[in-house]
Amino acid sequence: MNHLHIVSIFLFVHSTLCGVKDLTEHFGDAPKNIGPRGSQGAQSLQDDTITNDLINEGEEDEDYLDFDKIFGEDEDYDPDIIDAVPEIKDPDTELGNMFELFHGKTRLQRLNIINANFGFNLYRVIKNNTDPSENILLAPIGISSAMATVSLGTRGHTLQKILSTLGFKDFLNSSSTYNISTIHNVFRKLTHRLFRRNFGYTLRSVNDLYIRKGFSVRDDFKTSLNTYYFAEAQMVDFGNRDFLTKVNRRIQQLTKGLVKEAVTNVDPSLLMLLVNCIYFKGSWENKFAVEFTQNMNFRLNDKEIVKVPMMKAKLNVLVAADPELDCGILQLPYVGNISMLIVLPHKLTGMKLLEKQLTPQVVERWQKILANRTREVFLPRFKLEKKYNLKEVLSTMGAAELFNRGDFSGISDEEINIGLFQHQGTITVNEEGTEAAAVTEVGFMPLSTQTRFLVDRPFLFLIYEHRTNCLIFMGRVANPTKS
Secondary structure, three states: OEEEEEEEEEEEEEEEOOOOOOHHHOOOOOOOOOOOOOOOOHHHHHOOOOOOOOOOHHHHHHHOOOHHHHHOOOOOOOOOOOOOOOOOOOOOOHHHHHHHHHOOOOHHHHHHHHHHHHHHHHHHHHHHOOOOOOOEEEOHHHHHHHHHHHHOOOOHHHHHHHHHHHOHHHHHHOOOOOOHHHHHHHHHHHHHHHOOOOOOOEEEEEEEEEEEOOOOOOHHHHHHHHHHHOOOEEEEOOOOHHHHHHHHHHHHHHOOOOOOOOOOOOOOOOOEEEEEEEEEEOOEOOOOOHHHOEEEEEEOOOOOEEEEEEEEEEEEEEEEEEOOOOEEEEEEEEOOOEEEEEEEEOOHHHHHHHHHHOOHHHHHHHHHHOEEEEEEEEEEOEEEEEEEEOHHHHHHHHHHHHHOOOOOOOOOOOOEEEEEEEEEEEEEEOOOOOOOOOOOOOOOOOHHHOOEEEOOOOEEEEEEEOOOOEEEEEEEEOOOOOO
16 A cells, blocks of 8 residues: 655744745755754844744745735635525534524635634544643644645545545535535635735745655646645655755745754655645734743642743733633734634633533634723743644544545545644744733632733633634643743
């Protein structure tokens, strides 16, 4: 059995995402100013973001694909169409509740509701196999996009399993006008709406497809891959050591130096390698002054406390309290239309219930009850680096066929399957911009009596782009002192 490998990489540095360069000049020279990670002093925090090994902003144009020019003014597909929603016969079912969220939503927003639901389900599977003391970091849209890319080449039962695992069947069932092409068209438009430079932040994505020389891939698959996901196939020799050097150098360049060894030990018999990369860079709308950051206690559990650099600022923010899930919610906006939602259980034991109940419906409820208040916000500075092999996770969720004799006849006549589905991410949160949150008081307090939002215990974070309703990043910070 031949193997297809998928490497899904994402970055969240208080504002940054992967650019795409002309793939006909795919492996350019490595940027000369990427060096070893240095120590992070106050000046580097005040400079663009996170570390000293980021590529100069002046080099971004070389990596950027201008989607405005690609789409033009006369694009014949409009994702802003608001279609009718089927009559909800049983509103108490999960699907019925999901369809309720579709009212008044565009096709793009509906697909992103489905993507978020997949992300929450994926998070729960990973959480069940992760120690409660460990941090978690995911880019749901990157994983959904990679899976949707693969679905272009699947047929029959294998395709149905992908659609079911991702929740795309629910999307297709929500309107008689939707078909599989609708999904790929909406992903194409999502790329256009999200990954642009003129919204006050940088958010980028890249798909690279590497094919072993001599392996025959269907032309219609390569065409569809390029049309919908802007990935151009590159013929390579996986047995050549220079390949690893070049692909990792490219990923390092696209991630501004934050991911250095993404691809390792490639089997020379490998047929295809798909790399999906996301890079986000954003600045807080209201930044935290570095001089106010001080070491404070962060409670890991009932018995353990660690000291963390705690950022502090008095801000006019959107906050809410959810008595049902016994948690506080804080929304911290970035410049542009992206914000971080910080969800903090009031009790140290409250994380388990929160993780179990997290759904798009719950997030929408939080969005509706957020109120503008002045709060003294305390937020730990942190950096997470995570790598997951999603093969077992996706198999648990129903997509095992992808990894064992699946139908990939839309890619090639040869018998192939996916041998590796790797997801890797980095996120940094500091005074200039990024995420983290948790509440200080134990037990529920009425919103009107709170004067501080103290994130001194494990919390969840969600990064949303609001125009498209897209969940880009999510995770759990159980210990800010660990990556």
